Amino acid sequence: MINFIYLILTIYRMVKYLVSDTKRYSNILLLIFFYRPKSIVEIGVYKGGRSKEMIQAAKIFNKNIEYFGFDLFEMINKKIQKKELSKIPFSKKDIQNRLSKYAKIKLFKGYTTKTLSKLKNKKVDFIFIDGGHKLSTIKNDWIKSKKFQKKNTIIVFDDYYLHNKKIIKNFGCNLIVNTIPRNEYSKKFCYFTDKFTHLKQRLNIKMVFLKKLRND
Numbered sequence: 001m002i003n004f005i006y007l008i009l010t011i012y013r014m015v016k017y018l019v020s021d022t023k024r025y026s027n028i029l030l031l032i033f034f035y036r037p038k039s040i041v042e043i044g045v046y047k048g049g050r051s052k053e054m055i056q057a058a059k060i061f062n063k064n065i066e067y068f069g070f071d072l073f074e075m076i077n078k079k080i081q082k083k084e085l086s087k088i089p090f091s092k093k094d095i096q097n098r099l100s101k102y103a104k105i106k107l108f109k110g111y112t113t114k115t116l117s118k119l120k121n122k123k124v125d126f127i128f129i130d131g132g133h134k135l136s137t138i139k140n141d142w143i144k145s146k147k148f149q150k151k152n153t154i155i156v157f158d159d160y161y162l163h164n165k166k167i168i169k170n171f172g173c174n175l176i177v178n179t180i181p182r183n184e185y186s187k188k189f190c191y192f193t194d195k196f197t198h199l200k201q202r203l204n205i206k207m208v209f210l211k212k213l214r215n216d
Contacts, residue, residue, distance in 0.1 A: 003060050010057045018192075024207050025050065027190035028128065028156060031209060032057040035154050037125030038065060043112060043141050044131035044158075045071040046087055048095045054128070055103045065103040068119055069095065070131065073109045112137070116144035123150040130158040133171050142176050155185075155210040162193065162204040177208050185210040 010029050017026035028050070032040075037058050042051055051069060058065045073092040090098075092109045099105045108115040112131060127148060129141050138159070145155065157173040168174040180187060190207040197203070 003063075006056045006060045010053070010060060013053055021196065022194055023192035024158075024190060024194050024205065027192060027207050027209070029053060029057045031154060031156065032126065033060065035126065035152075036061045037154065038062045039068075039122075039124040039126070040065065041068045041070070041119070041124050041127045041145065041148055043070045043116075043127070043129045043145070045069040045073075045095055045107070046089045048090060048098045050128075050130075051095070051099055052102060054126075055099065058126075059102070066124075067099065067103045067105050068122075068124070069099075069105070069107045070112055070115055071095075071107075071109065072111070073107075075109060112141050112144065116141070116147075119148065122148060123153070124148045125153060127153065127155045128158070129155065129173070133159050135168075135170050135172065135175060138173050139176050142173075149212050149216075151212055151215045153212045155212070156190075157208045157210075158205075160189070160206045160208050162206060164203060167203065173208065177210075180210065183213070185212055 010033060014026040014029050017023055032054055040054055040058060045051055051067065055065050055067055071089050073089055076088055092107050096105060096107055108118055127145050129138065129145065131137060131141055157177055159172045160174055160177060161168050161172040187210050190209060193204055193206050195204050
């Protein structure tokens with residue numbers, strides 16, 4: 001049965017994104033609406049706003065949703081923020097309180113080099129990779145996320161940078177996505193591109209989504 005309240009909320013949010021400076025986030029809601037996941041992994045929870053939107057979009061068609069969120073939460077500091085080109089997230093407790101009313105929630109605090117391995121014996125439908133922006137961090141998140149994947153799992157990468165050869169040497173998912181074999185994943189660019197300035201650098205940024213073609 002369709003949840004019309006969440007359907008209306010999701011449509012409203014997509015329209016709101018499309019008239020904003022962060023148009024690309026509408027793509028996540030479109031993908032969730034189309035693929036109807038029952039389980040979601042989010043790497044990079046931040047304040048939990050996108051988390052809530054994804055859960056509610058998933059609940060349009062499925063009453064019971066599992067959500068697994070990974071972040072440093074209150075462990076982050078200004079030094080790490082600058083190193084990763086990231087943002088200061090809410091605390092783990094605040095996120096738990098914000099999201100637990102909507103789905104079965106499990107949060108993992110710490111560096112994903114260690115925490116991603118703590119989610120064991122679980123295959124999920126949807127993975128959103130948007131944690132630290134350093135190339136080595138995203139590479140780790142991609143490699144470790146493979147253990148959560150099954151046939152038809154959707155994986156979305158944020159932070160594919162356009163027209164900036166300098167930044168992609170150290171940041172973003174470009175060098176990772178460009179080497180993912182097409183015989184294992186279908187690979188497409190999401191339509192909308194956002195533009196912004198960070199640390200005096202002008203960035204054009206897209207999202208990329210993959211679909212796993214077969215079980216390992």
